Amino acid sequence: MSNTSFSPLTISDDLVDAAHASKAWPFEEARKIVKRYAKGGYPDHGVLFETGYGPSGLPHIGTFGEVARTTMVINAFRLLTRDEVAVRLVCFSDDMDGMRKIPDNVPNQDVLKANIGKPLSRVPDPFAGEGEEGHGSFGYHNNAKLRAFLDRFGFTYEFASATDYYTSGKFDDALTAAAKKNDDILAIMLPTLGEERRATYSPFLPISPASGKVLYVPCEVDGDAGTVTFADDDGDTKTLPVTGGNVKLQWKPDFGMRWAALGVDFEMYGKDHQNNSQLYDRICRALGARAPEHFIYELFLDENGEKISKSKGNGITMDQWLAYASPESLSLFMYAKPKTAKRLHFDVIPRAVDEYFQHLAAYHKADDEKTKLNNPVWHIHAGNPPTLDMPVPFSMLLNLVSASNAEDKETLWGFISQYDAAATPENNPKLDELVGYAIAYFRDFVKPAKSFRAPTDQERSAMEDLASRLDAMPDDADGEALQTEVYSVGKDHGFENLREWFQALYQVLLGQDQGPRFGSFAALYDKSRTVAMIREALER
Incomplete structure (x- = not known):
């Protein structure tokens, strides 16, 4: 079954042979999936890749990185299988998770404080009336932000909302199975918990009919009836079916249940999930499904070496990066050394821009397929990197702005035209784009930090x-x-x-x-x- 949703790939026997031997990390991950189905053949519905997103805060650049990197693995898999196996990428948002804390970087925080504990999809949108279109809830607002950005990059994906899956019945079979397997899930989870929490832990979290909050309370689970019984916020004992959006699972059981329900074949996640990875797998298998292949990447750090966080709003946002550099440079940053912790701050941008064009030039000079497949631009551009002439590197443009104090493109192009008479904004729009980025970056980061000194x-x-x-x-x-x-x-x-x-x-x-x-x-x-x-x- 050929896949037509993703960008077309250039495929040849030499290229496929090189892909099987390539040491580029997307091919190493893609070969895990090939091996997964080596004996039984691929399922009729194809191979499912998933990324997860918790909309408890505005989507940050790490969320984009997860989708970009997964897409790179998908394209590597497509080449290995000659694009004859259907593939899907599902971006899943856990917007039914209860809001536990208030992000620092959102307006109208009183609105959020009044709704602590409710599912993110039922917390009012704090951005409504702040010059933005309202999206109905805080979770849906953040979902919309993520989708808009992924669409801007041209990713091929299906967006899935936990609220929709829990309330529409899409998870009903998996939830009913989880209720029947409640004792098995407890046997997996309880040894990992402290004594106090073990005494009250339940894999199921009821949504309170009284307060609308996600309740972390002891539950009596009836696997045969598919119900949970618990003490509600109003003091009454209530019994609810596990289906129909009446409950959600704790986040660790939810991981395994989701994999089982969707039939996920591959998911990557940050190092902060590494210790829990085996729990997700065991719960997935307890529900009768095969656990997916994994890729664990290192976390991004801010300028102080701290993990970037949606609630803190530290690090760089996706929009901020794109104000000062090309989308391709951001994709390159995501490709490079995913298992190494990297500072994600504004000072990494110029180097990423220049390295992208260096890799692009090297790609077109390469005369063998192995070298091309090991080049990051093959993965950034799904096997079809553009041909671009970049006579002036970004770092040079920054210093040209610095020396000339230029504040407009016309001034910089005056220098560029003297240096290379053939270059114009019309015949080199990519260079013209870099000129604009250089002016913005210099204005906001270089100029305020300038400090001249006297010579010895x-x-x-x-x-x-x-x-x-x-x-x-x-x-x-x-x-x-x-x-x-x-x-x-x-x-x-x-x-x-x-x-x-x-x-x-x-x-x-x-x-x-x-x-x-x-x-x-x-x-x-x-x-x-x-x-x-x-x-x-x-x-x-």
Whole structure:
């Protein structure tokens, strides 16, 4: 059964052979699924991939990363199977979870405080009337935000709401089975709990008819009748069926039940789930289903090394990244070293942008399929990376903005056109896009942190000499020739570590600690302007 929902793949015998041998992590994960069905063949309905989302706060960039990475595994699997097996990606939102705490980064917090304990899909939308369209509830608002972003990236997925699945009957069979297997689930869960919690723990959480809250109370489960009996918030003892949205499962049993109900074949999640992974698997098997294949990734950290959190709102949001860099650079950040904890802060953006274009150039220079499949851009673009000419790296554009104090694209394009007469905003829209990003990034992050310093005597002498030597060079000297002269000046003036010489140039001339190749920058900025910048800095 061929899949047509995802972007078309280029498939050849050589490419498939290379995929089977590739050490790129998406292919390693995809081969787990191939092996899963090696003996019995694939089910008629195909292979199901799932990602989970807890809408207790605004979706953050880590949520996007989970969908992006899963999509990379899907495309690897499609190539391994020559796109002859149907695949689905379900993005599941646990919007029936009870709201336990108030996020710091949302308005109208009194509205949320008044609804603590209720399912997220039944908590009023605090953004309604704040310049946004109301979505009916806090959970649905966050669901809409996530879907809008995933749609913007062009992901192929099916969105699923826990509230819909619990209330519409889609989970009824699985919930009835869980009630019958209540003792088995307890046998799995109780040894993992403290003594006090073991005494009151129930896998089932009734939704109070009196208060509308998700109740963490002892329950008597009747597996034959498919009911739970409990003390409600109003003090009365009540009995409810486990079906029809009257209850939800605790989050660990819910994981296993969901896998069993949907027939999930693959799901990845963060390292914070690692210790519970075996519990999810055992509960899934207790309900008569096969546990999915897993991939556990490391968590993202904020600038202080703390885990990013929806409730805290630390780290970078998806919209913030896209205000300063291309979507492809974000996908590259997600692809690289998923099992290594990484700082997710604004200072990682410029490097990610330039590395993307470096990988793209390397992809088109590669002459063998193995090298291409190990290149991140194959996975970012589902096997069809574009051909782009990027004559000026992003880091260079940032320094050009810094040196020229440009605040508009036209000024920057004036420099670029002198450097490369063939480049225009019309024939290189991607470069024009980067120009806009560079201006925004410089304005918000580089300019406020600029700190010029005076040169030492040794540095002053070297910079005076550099200005004179550059001034004497031909006007059409290219970046390599200019870079050679910069090196020579550093050596002639006794800089044993040339890195210190270049750092001095950046600190004295640009007010920052790092920069691109100085010769290439001088060629782009213009040799005579560079000489004037050096002399003005020395006078300053």
